[in-house]
Amino acid sequence: MTTETAALPQARTPLERKRTAWRRTRSIAKHALLAATGAVMVYPLLWLLVSSFKPNSDIFRDLSIFTTDLTAANYANGWNDLQYPFGVFLFNSSVIALGAIVGNLVSCSLAAYAFARLRFRGRNLLFAIMLGSIMLPFQVLMVPQFIIFKELNWLNSFLPLIVPKFLATEAFFVFLMVQFIRSLPKELFEAARIDGAGHFRSYTQITLPLITPALATTAIFTFIWTWSDFFGPLVYLRVPESWPVSVALKGYLDAQSSSDYGSMFAMSVVSLLPMFLVFVFGQRFLIKGVATTGIK
Amino acid sequence: MSSLGELRELAVRRKKGAPRAKEKYPDNKAAYLFLLPWLIGLLGLTVGPMVASLYLSFTDYNLLQPPEWTGLANFTAMFQDERFWNSFRVTVVYVVAGVPLQLALALALALLLDKGMRGLPFYRSVFYLPSLLGGSVAIAILWRQVFGKDGLVNGALAWFGVDAPGWIGHPDYALWTLIVLHVWTFGSPMVIFLAGLRQIPEMFYEAASIDGAGRVRRFLSITLPLLTPIVFFNLVLQVIFAFQAFTQAYVVSGGTGGPGDATMFYTLLLYKEAFNELDMGYASAMAWFLVIVVATFTAINFWLSKYWVFYDD
Numbered sequence: 001m002t003t004e005t006a007a008l009p010q011a012r013t014p015l016e017r018k019r020t021a022w023r024r025t026r027s028i029a030k031h032a033l034l035a036a037t038g039a040v041m042v043y044p045l046l047w048l049l050v051s052s053f054k055p056n057s058d059i060f061r062d063l064s065i066f067t068t069d070l071t072a073a074n075y076a077n078g079w080n081d082l083q084y085p086f087g088v089f090l091f092n093s094s095v096i097a098l099g100a101i102v103g104n105l106v107s108c109s110l111a112a113y114a115f116a117r118l119r120f121r122g123r124n125l126l127f128a129i130m131l132g133s134i135m136l137p138f139q140v141l142m143v144p145q146f147i148i149f150k151e152l153n154w155l156n157s158f159l160p161l162i163v164p165k166f167l168a169t170e171a172f173f174v175f176l177m178v179q180f181i182r183s184l185p186k187e188l189f190e191a192a193r194i195d196g197a198g199h200f201r202s203y204t205q206i207t208l209p210l211i212t213p214a215l216a217t218t219a220i221f222t223f224i225w226t227w228s229d230f231f232g233p234l235v236y237l238r239v240p241e242s243w244p245v246s247v248a249l250k251g252y253l254d255a256q257s258s259s260d261y262g263s264m265f266a267m268s269v270v271s272l273l274p275m276f277l278v279f280v281f282g283q284r285f286l287i288k289g290v291a292t293t294g295i296k
Numbered sequence: 297m298s299s300l301g302e303l304r305e306l307a308v309r310r311k312k313g314a315p316r317a318k319e320k321y322p323d324n325k326a327a328y329l330f331l332l333p334w335l336i337g338l339l340g341l342t343v344g345p346m347v348a349s350l351y352l353s354f355t356d357y358n359l360l361q362p363p364e365w366t367g368l369a370n371f372t373a374m375f376q377d378e379r380f381w382n383s384f385r386v387t388v389v390y391v392v393a394g395v396p397l398q399l400a401l402a403l404a405l406a407l408l409l410d411k412g413m414r415g416l417p418f419y420r421s422v423f424y425l426p427s428l429l430g431g432s433v434a435i436a437i438l439w440r441q442v443f444g445k446d447g448l449v450n451g452a453l454a455w456f457g458v459d460a461p462g463w464i465g466h467p468d469y470a471l472w473t474l475i476v477l478h479v480w481t482f483g484s485p486m487v488i489f490l491a492g493l494r495q496i497p498e499m500f501y502e503a504a505s506i507d508g509a510g511r512v513r514r515f516l517s518i519t520l521p522l523l524t525p526i527v528f529f530n531l532v533l534q535v536i537f538a539f540q541a542f543t544q545a546y547v548v549s550g551g552t553g554g555p556g557d558a559t560m561f562y563t564l565l566l567y568k569e570a571f572n573e574l575d576m577g578y579a580s581a582m583a584w585f586l587v588i589v590v591a592t593f594t595a596i597n598f599w600l601s602k603y604w605v606f607y608d609d
Contacts, residue, residue: 033408041422044442048434114328127306131302135536137587143348143352143583144348169337228429228543230542230543231542234546253437254551264437272432275432279429286424
């Protein structure tokens with residue numbers, strides 16, 4: 001519509017010209033509104049970033065993000081503010097995230113293959129239970145799970161945070177992969193079956209390679225959720241050397257008697273950086289995942 | 297389709313008694329092998345714990361001595377506890393204010409970011425980023441400073457000559473800073489709405505235009521009704537998730553639920569009863585009451601949906 005009118009600028013009637021002008025005004029107003037909203041939303045994040053480079057005394061004296069007086073001192077100080085250097089917490093978070101990613105990829109894709117491709121007794125019922133479990137408040141599982149892991153002597157280890165992922169407890173990802181496998185052409189599986197491939201081969205050699213986008217979405221979401229998970233580590237990891245960044249950051253808040261906001265901000269930025277990078281490089285998968293499953 | 301949509305589909309099919317083809321189960325053995333990890337998790341980490349916590353909710357249990365059956369004592373104590381009702385009230389305010397506000401903003405911006413608009417991917421990324429980071433401790437720490445006495449918000453208000461209190465430390469406003477944080481993460485429902493908008497067939501609009509329907513009419517008669525199922529599914533799920541909000545309240549209040557229990561979310565009180573007081577029986581009773589509350593809200597949502605959600609089946 002717009003290209004048509006733009007191609008024939010000289011043949012416009014006054015009415016048409018008025019309409020184009022109106023359209024342009026509306027478009028400008030729209031962009032202005034969107035840009036303003038975006039700026040308000042992102043300003044706190046930029047402020048956090050800039051403040052992490054400001055001398056401590058300046059952070060609350062000057063709230064603007066336009067400054068030239070920048071220093072990396074907060075990063076050097078903050079890194080060693082707690083009992084262990086921040087690198088320890090980053091390492092812990094990475095181990096937990098990696099374990100959770102592997103667990104979710106393996107267990108959820110196995111379950112998804114069964115739900116999407118196989119015909120078996122009780123499928124509808126189990127599928128409904130699986131979907132329903134997404135909506136179950138986890139508080140109702142919290143106490144008994146804690147007792148189980150305590151009896152297993154897993155407290156202060158990463159196992160309570162990783163092992164459940166190998167049991168496909170995050171049903172959301174099973175659902176994501178089911179959706180994806182269902183959209184694959186049936187003929188592929190037919191052909192494989194005729195060629196004598198069993199279900200395991202059809203899972204490893206056809207399904208997995210073809211659902212890599214869903215696997216990528218799963219990996220990215222798992223990373224972001226485990227990286228920012230606070231409740232699990234709070235319950236299961238009580239010794240500082242086992243803390244991930246989320247709980248460690250809370251430690252900065254407690255230790256903030258000297259109001260050293262600079263180093264707290266600096267380590268907040270460090271903890272957000274991996275998530276931000278994953279967002280930048282993986283947002284295609286993130287947005288697809290959100291859009292196809294309808295969950296955050 | 298969303299997970300909830302799928303569930304509804306299963307229920308509708310059952311109700312209609314769709315002619316079930318004589319089913320054979322050729323893959324039984326293979327299927328249960330594939331499902332084995334999930335089944336172990338379901339029984340060991342979901343069904344088992346549900347039964348266990350139901351039992352524990354009728355006992356006095358502190359992890360050290362074996363649980364002792366006390367009947368309904370936990371529940372009667374709970375219903376007489378002022379703190380319990382306060383946490384319930386705080387959480388309901390958070391859910392009832394935060395969820396609709398967040399969805400309304402998400403919907404408004406999705407509609408503004410019309411199909412094929414220039415710069416759409418850029419705006420979408422900018423709006424989506426907060427919802428991705430919003431659950432982290434770092435953002436909660438940032439929020440404390442944004443709404444602190446000398447924070448960003450008061451800095452902006454000072455421009456207009458308004459001298460505002462520290463929002464985080466004020467019993468009347470602390471909860472609202474968390475609601476604003478929730479609204480700030482409107483990006484993910486916005487992305488879902490955008491996807492829903494894209495699925496409305498273009499020919500509906502063309503047909504309506506030919507029949508002389510204007511912009512407003514097309515919006516009211518096509519866009520809005522066809523979007524209601526998606527809004528509904530989001531509403532249901534967001535209500536369920538918002539009832540379980542924990543991290544932000546915990547961190548923003550410094551683990552206290554303060555000032556003066558103003559941000560003592562239900563889940564926060566539950567956590568404290570379980571892991572600070574080691575009152576596992578009481579905590580289990582609270583957890584089951586939460587399940588009932590969430591189920592009730594979900595049922596109300598489904599019941600109300602008859603009046604505003606459009607289904608063409």
